[in-house]
Amino acid sequence: MAVETQVSSSEENGRPALDWQAIGRELFFTALVAFGLTFVLVGMQTADRGGELIIIPRFTDVVYAIVMLTLGRFGYIMLRYRRASFVLIASLAAFGLSFVLPFPSLFLETMCMVGGLLIALMAVVTLIRHRPGIDMRERDRAMDRAAARFQELSRFIGPILVVFAIILPFLPFMDRQYIDIATLLLMYIMLGWGLNIIVGLAGLLDLGYVAFYAIGAYSYALLAVSFDLSFWVCLPLAGVLAALGGYLLGFPVLRLRGDYFAIVTLGFGEIVRIILLNWYQFTGGPDGIGGIPRPSFFGIAEFLPASRDGITFAELFGIDFDPMHRLIFLYFLILALALLVNMVSLRLRKLPLGRAWEALREDDIASQSLGINRTNIKLAAFTISAAFGGFAGSFFATRQGFISPESFTFLESAIILAIVVLGGMGSQLGVVIATILLIGLPEVFRELEQYRMLAFGAGMVLIMLWRPRGLLAHRDPSILLHGRKGPGADRIEAEQKAAEATR
Amino acid sequence: MSALQKTPLLEVQHLTMRFGGLVAIDDVSFAANNREITAIIGPNGAGKTTLFNCLTGFYKPTVGCLKLTRDNEDYLLERMPGHDITKHARVARTFQNIRLxxxxxxxxxxxxxxxxxxxxxxxxxxxxxxxxxxxxxxxxxxxxxxxxxxxxxxxxxxxxxxxxxxxxxxxxxxxxxxxxxxEPALLCLDEPAAGLNPRESAALNDLLLDIREEIGIGILLIEHDMSVVMRISDHVVVLDYGRKIADGEPEAVRNDPEVIKAYLGEEDTEELPDVIKQDVEAAAKEEN
Amino acid sequence: MEYFVQQLINGLTLGSIYGLIAIGYTMVYGIIGMINFAHGDIYMIGAFVGIIGFIVMAILGITWIPLALLLVLVMAIVFTSVYGWTVERIAYRPLRGSQRLAPLISALGMSIFLQNYVQLLQGARVKPMQPMISGGLQLMDGGVGGFTVGMSYMQIIIILLTVVLMAAFTLLITKTALGRMQRACEQDKLMAALVGVNVDRTISLAFVMGAALAAVAGVMVTLYYGVIDFYIGFLAGLKAFTAAVLGGIGSIAGAMLGGLAIGLIEALWSAYFSVEYKDVAAFSILILVLIFRPSGFLGKPEIEKV
Known part of the structure; x- marks a missing residue:
C-alpha cells in the first residue's frame, strides 16, 4: 500500500528527518504498480499479420515509464519531507532532460515534460507556503470565495460575454474554422444549460440527455425531408416532440430515486439510439438521413449563390455571395437559441417552480411535507429540459445537413453531463467555462488527434480531483430580503465565519 | 366561531401501522382540539414519529381513520396523497432530524x-x-x-x-x-426542543404558546423533555410499544401508574434472567 | 423445444459472463454507494491482457490447453487487478465524502481515458483470435432434419468456471475475515474503522476482487467470440450494471442471478423476435423491473426514511 507516512517528529532544521526505509518501501511499491500497469499493455503491442496476431515488444517504453513514475513519486515524497528546493531543481532538470533524452515515443516525452512541470509547480507551492500542498478544505473554501466573487461579477461578465459573442464573427481573425468552433461551443453551452435544469436545479442525475437531442434532430430531419416543412416550422415542432418524449419517459421513471433513475435514463438513451439504428425504413438506420434542408433567412431569402424560386440572401441585401453568410447566420441562430434557454432558466429559478426544483434537490421529503407534488415538479423539469434538448437537436440537424445514430452515443450524454458538473451544478456561467475547457481546448489541439480523447478523460478526472463541487459551485440566492447592500452584503464571508463558529 | 372556542380538529380512530411483522402502532385512538397543544409522549420506539408519518402521508396506515376537520369540512388524511395533506387539509410538520x-x-x-x-x-x-x-x-x-x-x-x-x-x-x-x-390548521412538531439550551427552550415555549393563542391553530407535539410538556401542553397522549396507555390532562397523566411504569420500567426486572436479576436486587440492597 | 434448450444454453453462457462483471459493480456499489463506470473498461483490459497472454503462451511453447488457460487466467487476473486498484486510488479515493456526482464524473473520465489508452497502445482495429477450444457435446439429437442441441466445450468451461468462482467468492465473503471486513464496511464505514478495520484497504480490495472477476470474464469472452476491441467494455459494462440492478444492487447472489436473467432474455429475444432489438429488450425489462420492484430480485426493499 502507498503508506501515507506520518511525518516523524524528529526534525532537523525544522524539517522532518528522512526515513529511508519507509521511502524505499513506498518507491518499491510504486515501481511494482507501474510495472503491472505497463508490462502487458505497453510492453507488448499486438499487431495483425495476415489474420494472425503477433507481438511487437516495446520493453524500452516500459522501463522508461517505470523509471518516470517512480521518480515522480520520489519527488512527491520529498515534498512531504519538505525538501522543496531539491525537488524544484530535480524536476526542472527532468523537464530539461525530456528535450535531450532519446525517448521511445512522443507520449512518454510529453509525460516527462508535463510531469516535471507539475512537480515543479507543487514544489513552488510548498516553498511559498512552507508546507506540502494545500489542505483540501482550505483550498475548497478559498475557491468558494473566489467563485462567489466571480458569480457576483457575473452580472457584468454576462452582458460583456453576450456583446463579445455578438461582435465575434465580425472580428478580423475569424475564419471559417473559428466560426465553426464557436458554433460548436454554443451548441454544447445550450445543451449544458438545458441539462442544467434537470441535473443542476432539480438534482436528478440524467445520463440519457442525448435521447432528447436525438429526438429533436430526427424530428426535424424527418419532418423537413418528408413533408418539406421549413426550419422555422420544424424547430418548435421538434421541441414539442422532444418534450413529449421527456414527458412520456418521465412519467414512469420519476418515482425512482438516485442511481436507479440514472441508470434508467441511460437505458432510455440507448434504446432511442438502437431504434434509430435499426428502424431502417423510417430512420435510414446506420446510413442516417442526408440532404436535410438548411435554414433560410427567416423564410425570406436563401443562402445560395442563386435561387430558383425566391431571392437569395446576397440579393436581398445587395451584397456579393459569400458562403460565410450562412455560417454566420447559423452562429447567430444558435447564439439566440442558447440565450433563450439561458433567459428562461434564469427566470425559472426565481419562480416557484424553480425554487421547488432546488428544494427537491436539497431534500425531497421536506418538499413533500410542504405540499409540493414531487412528481409534477420533476416532470416539469424533465419536459422543459427535453424541449431545450430538442431545439438543440434540430439545430444540429440543420447545421450538419446529415445525421446518423453515431452522433447520439452515450459519450455525448457523458460530455454534456460533465460540462454541467464541472461547471458547478446550477451555475450558468460555470457551463460556459466548462464548455470552453472541455470542448474548446480539445478543438484547438485537433492536430494531436490521438491524444485528444485521452487528455479529455484525464482532464475530467483531474478537474474533479482538484475541485469536486465544480468550478463555480457557489449558489446565488434567487431572492434577497435585504438586497445586495443590506446587512448580508458580505454574506459569503460572514456565513463562512458563522458556519465555522457553529462547528 | 368565537375566538376562544375549542373545536375538535383531528380525530384518530383505531390507527394501526404494521411493517411486515412489526406492529409500530396498535389500535390507537385519540382526538386533538383546535387552539390546544396536544403532547404525544412515550419512551423511544413507542411509535410517535410513525404516528406523524401516517398523519402527513409518508406512510399509509394499515388500518384506521384519520379525520381532520377544518372550516366545517372533513378531510380523511389516510386517503390523500402526501402533498395534498399539506395543500388541502393543511397539516404541516417539522422533522426530528431537521430537514431544511x-x-x-x-x-x-x-x-x-x-x-x-x-x-x-x-x-x-x-x-x-x-x-x-x-x-x-x-x-x-x-x-x-x-x-x-x-x-x-x-x-x-x-x-x-x-x-x-x-x-x-x-x-x-x-x-x-x-x-x-x-398556513396550517394543524402543526405537528417532532421533538422541537431537542438539543436546545434552557434559554432557547424557554423561547420555544413562548413561540408555541403564541402560535396557539394568536394564530389559533392546533399543535401536536412530540417531546421528551417533560418540563416542556407539563408547562405548555393542554392535553397529553402517552404511547408505549405502539399502544395508547394514557390520555388526559397533564396533571392526571403524570400520576398515572401505567405511565410511571412505562417510563421507569418497574416490573421489567422480572423478565430479566435470574443471574442478572439477583445482581440488580443486590445492587438495590446496597444502595439502601 | 430443442431450439429453446439450445437458446437456454447460449443464454446461460452469456449470462455467466454478465454475472461475473456484475459482481464488480455490485460490490463497489454496496461498499461505497457509487456506480463504478470504469468497470466495463477494466473488463475490456482483462480481455486484452488475455489475448496477449495467449500469444505469449504460444511463443513460450506452452501448448497444453489446460495449463495455457490457467496461466493466462492468472496473468489476466494479476495485471487487471493492478488496474482496478489504481483506478480506485487515483480517481475515487480522493473524492470519497464529496458530493455524490463528483466520483461519478471522475469515473466517466476514467472510462474515457482507459478506452483511449488501450486504443492508443494496442490500436483501434478489432483483434481476432484463432479458436483454441473447439468441439463440444451433443445433448439432444433432433434426428434427420431436426435440430441438434449442442453445448460446446467453451460453453461448458465458461459455465463451470463461473460456478466455481461464484462458490469460492461466496465462501470468501461469508466465511473469511476478509469477507467480514467487506460486510462491515458496507454497513457502516465509520464504525468499522473504529473497531479496527482498515477501511481504505477493504475498499481497495473490493475493487481488486471486482477487477479479478472481470478479468476472468474478459478472457472467457476472448475465447468465446474470438474478437475483441477497445470498445467492448461499454455495452458489456452497461448490461452487467443492468444485471446488478436487476438482481438487487449490493447483493452478490443477486448480481449472478441478474446476469443470468439478462443473458437469457437476450438469447431468447434474439432467437424468437429480433437480434437487432435484443438490447432494447434488456433495457426495457430493466425499466419495468425498477418501476414495479425497485429493489430488484434479492435487494432489500427500501423504506423511505423520514
Missing part, C-alpha cells in the same frame, strides 16, 4: 413553503415567466408573510444566509417558521 433546504437561504426556505399559493399566482409558471404584475403582487405578499415569521423568530437579519450555516437552535426555529408559512 440547507443550501438555500432562510428566506427561500420560507418561500418554498408557500409554493402552492405562488404557483397558482404564477399561472403555473406562465404568468411568472412573462413577469406579469399580478404575480409580483402575490410574491410580495409571500415575502411579507415570511418576514412576519422571521421577525417572530428573530432571524430577519440573517434572512439572506444559507439555512445550513445557521446555528442549531436557529435551524429548529426556522423549521417551525417554515411549517407555519404553509
Amino acid at each position: 433546504f440547507s443550501r438555500m437561504t432562510v428566506l427561500e426556505n420560507l418561500l418554498v413553503a408557500q409554493h402552492n399559493k405562488l404557483q397558482r399566482a404564477s399561472a403555473f409558471t406562465l404568468a411568472g415567466l412573462l413577469g406579469l404584475p399580478a404575480y409580483k403582487h402575490v410574491e410580495q405578499s409571500a415575502v411579507d408573510l415570511a418576514r412576519f415569521w422571521l421577525d417572530r423568530i428573530n432571524l430577519t437579519a440573517r434572512a439572506d444566509f444559507e439555512a445550513g450555516n445557521l446555528p442549531y437552535g436557529d435551524q429548529r426555529r426556522l423549521e417551525i417558521a417554515r411549517a407555519m408559512c404553509t
Whole structure:
C-alpha cells in the first residue's frame, strides 16, 4: 500500500528527518504498480499479420515509464519531507532532460515534460507556503470565495460575454474554422444549460440527455425531408416532440430515486439510439438521413449563390455571395437559441417552480411535507429540459445537413453531463467555462488527434480531483430580503465565519 | 366561531401501522382540539414519529381513520396523497432530524413553503415567466408573510444566509417558521426542543404558546423533555410499544401508574434472567 | 423445444459472463454507494491482457490447453487487478465524502481515458483470435432434419468456471475475515474503522476482487467470440450494471442471478423476435423491473426514511 507516512517528529532544521526505509518501501511499491500497469499493455503491442496476431515488444517504453513514475513519486515524497528546493531543481532538470533524452515515443516525452512541470509547480507551492500542498478544505473554501466573487461579477461578465459573442464573427481573425468552433461551443453551452435544469436545479442525475437531442434532430430531419416543412416550422415542432418524449419517459421513471433513475435514463438513451439504428425504413438506420434542408433567412431569402424560386440572401441585401453568410447566420441562430434557454432558466429559478426544483434537490421529503407534488415538479423539469434538448437537436440537424445514430452515443450524454458538473451544478456561467475547457481546448489541439480523447478523460478526472463541487459551485440566492447592500452584503464571508463558529 | 372556542380538529380512530411483522402502532385512538397543544409522549420506539408519518402521508396506515376537520369540512388524511395533506387539509410538520433546504437561504426556505399559493399566482409558471404584475403582487405578499415569521423568530437579519450555516437552535426555529408559512390548521412538531439550551427552550415555549393563542391553530407535539410538556401542553397522549396507555390532562397523566411504569420500567426486572436479576436486587440492597 | 434448450444454453453462457462483471459493480456499489463506470473498461483490459497472454503462451511453447488457460487466467487476473486498484486510488479515493456526482464524473473520465489508452497502445482495429477450444457435446439429437442441441466445450468451461468462482467468492465473503471486513464496511464505514478495520484497504480490495472477476470474464469472452476491441467494455459494462440492478444492487447472489436473467432474455429475444432489438429488450425489462420492484430480485426493499 502507498503508506501515507506520518511525518516523524524528529526534525532537523525544522524539517522532518528522512526515513529511508519507509521511502524505499513506498518507491518499491510504486515501481511494482507501474510495472503491472505497463508490462502487458505497453510492453507488448499486438499487431495483425495476415489474420494472425503477433507481438511487437516495446520493453524500452516500459522501463522508461517505470523509471518516470517512480521518480515522480520520489519527488512527491520529498515534498512531504519538505525538501522543496531539491525537488524544484530535480524536476526542472527532468523537464530539461525530456528535450535531450532519446525517448521511445512522443507520449512518454510529453509525460516527462508535463510531469516535471507539475512537480515543479507543487514544489513552488510548498516553498511559498512552507508546507506540502494545500489542505483540501482550505483550498475548497478559498475557491468558494473566489467563485462567489466571480458569480457576483457575473452580472457584468454576462452582458460583456453576450456583446463579445455578438461582435465575434465580425472580428478580423475569424475564419471559417473559428466560426465553426464557436458554433460548436454554443451548441454544447445550450445543451449544458438545458441539462442544467434537470441535473443542476432539480438534482436528478440524467445520463440519457442525448435521447432528447436525438429526438429533436430526427424530428426535424424527418419532418423537413418528408413533408418539406421549413426550419422555422420544424424547430418548435421538434421541441414539442422532444418534450413529449421527456414527458412520456418521465412519467414512469420519476418515482425512482438516485442511481436507479440514472441508470434508467441511460437505458432510455440507448434504446432511442438502437431504434434509430435499426428502424431502417423510417430512420435510414446506420446510413442516417442526408440532404436535410438548411435554414433560410427567416423564410425570406436563401443562402445560395442563386435561387430558383425566391431571392437569395446576397440579393436581398445587395451584397456579393459569400458562403460565410450562412455560417454566420447559423452562429447567430444558435447564439439566440442558447440565450433563450439561458433567459428562461434564469427566470425559472426565481419562480416557484424553480425554487421547488432546488428544494427537491436539497431534500425531497421536506418538499413533500410542504405540499409540493414531487412528481409534477420533476416532470416539469424533465419536459422543459427535453424541449431545450430538442431545439438543440434540430439545430444540429440543420447545421450538419446529415445525421446518423453515431452522433447520439452515450459519450455525448457523458460530455454534456460533465460540462454541467464541472461547471458547478446550477451555475450558468460555470457551463460556459466548462464548455470552453472541455470542448474548446480539445478543438484547438485537433492536430494531436490521438491524444485528444485521452487528455479529455484525464482532464475530467483531474478537474474533479482538484475541485469536486465544480468550478463555480457557489449558489446565488434567487431572492434577497435585504438586497445586495443590506446587512448580508458580505454574506459569503460572514456565513463562512458563522458556519465555522457553529462547528 | 368565537375566538376562544375549542373545536375538535383531528380525530384518530383505531390507527394501526404494521411493517411486515412489526406492529409500530396498535389500535390507537385519540382526538386533538383546535387552539390546544396536544403532547404525544412515550419512551423511544413507542411509535410517535410513525404516528406523524401516517398523519402527513409518508406512510399509509394499515388500518384506521384519520379525520381532520377544518372550516366545517372533513378531510380523511389516510386517503390523500402526501402533498395534498399539506395543500388541502393543511397539516404541516417539522422533522426530528431537521430537514431544511440547507443550501438555500432562510428566506427561500420560507418561500418554498408557500409554493402552492405562488404557483397558482404564477399561472403555473406562465404568468411568472412573462413577469406579469399580478404575480409580483402575490410574491410580495409571500415575502411579507415570511418576514412576519422571521421577525417572530428573530432571524430577519440573517434572512439572506444559507439555512445550513445557521446555528442549531436557529435551524429548529426556522423549521417551525417554515411549517407555519404553509398556513396550517394543524402543526405537528417532532421533538422541537431537542438539543436546545434552557434559554432557547424557554423561547420555544413562548413561540408555541403564541402560535396557539394568536394564530389559533392546533399543535401536536412530540417531546421528551417533560418540563416542556407539563408547562405548555393542554392535553397529553402517552404511547408505549405502539399502544395508547394514557390520555388526559397533564396533571392526571403524570400520576398515572401505567405511565410511571412505562417510563421507569418497574416490573421489567422480572423478565430479566435470574443471574442478572439477583445482581440488580443486590445492587438495590446496597444502595439502601 | 430443442431450439429453446439450445437458446437456454447460449443464454446461460452469456449470462455467466454478465454475472461475473456484475459482481464488480455490485460490490463497489454496496461498499461505497457509487456506480463504478470504469468497470466495463477494466473488463475490456482483462480481455486484452488475455489475448496477449495467449500469444505469449504460444511463443513460450506452452501448448497444453489446460495449463495455457490457467496461466493466462492468472496473468489476466494479476495485471487487471493492478488496474482496478489504481483506478480506485487515483480517481475515487480522493473524492470519497464529496458530493455524490463528483466520483461519478471522475469515473466517466476514467472510462474515457482507459478506452483511449488501450486504443492508443494496442490500436483501434478489432483483434481476432484463432479458436483454441473447439468441439463440444451433443445433448439432444433432433434426428434427420431436426435440430441438434449442442453445448460446446467453451460453453461448458465458461459455465463451470463461473460456478466455481461464484462458490469460492461466496465462501470468501461469508466465511473469511476478509469477507467480514467487506460486510462491515458496507454497513457502516465509520464504525468499522473504529473497531479496527482498515477501511481504505477493504475498499481497495473490493475493487481488486471486482477487477479479478472481470478479468476472468474478459478472457472467457476472448475465447468465446474470438474478437475483441477497445470498445467492448461499454455495452458489456452497461448490461452487467443492468444485471446488478436487476438482481438487487449490493447483493452478490443477486448480481449472478441478474446476469443470468439478462443473458437469457437476450438469447431468447434474439432467437424468437429480433437480434437487432435484443438490447432494447434488456433495457426495457430493466425499466419495468425498477418501476414495479425497485429493489430488484434479492435487494432489500427500501423504506423511505423520514
